[in-house]
């Protein structure tokens with residue numbers, strides 16, 4: 055298990071999201087909704103497009119390129135054209151920092 059420090063709790067306000075680079079090249083999207091933090095892969099599972107350009111609504115993230123909506127609790131796409139779920143990473147908040155806990159090895163990312 056790896057624990058990766060992403061961002062400070064006070065660097066994101068309610069309703070904001072930010073891409074963080076992990077392992078030099080991978081991107082993780084950190085989302086704050088209320089006091090809840092969610093971390094998902096930063097690039098869409100459909101094509102190469104940064105998800106921080108998308109739109110947040112209650113519990114969902116819409117990719118701005120082809121408008122697939124993803125459920126942020128499961129990562130599952132709600133609308134086409136995306137078919138693959140986004141990876142959702144396990145989040146821990148400790149000492150004012152947001153961390154993810156992922157298996158050893160490369161960061162899991164789902165892409166077509």
Ligand code: FES
Pocket residue numbers: 098099100101102103117118119120121122135136
């Ligand atoms: S790139 Fe995200 S829906 Fe196509």
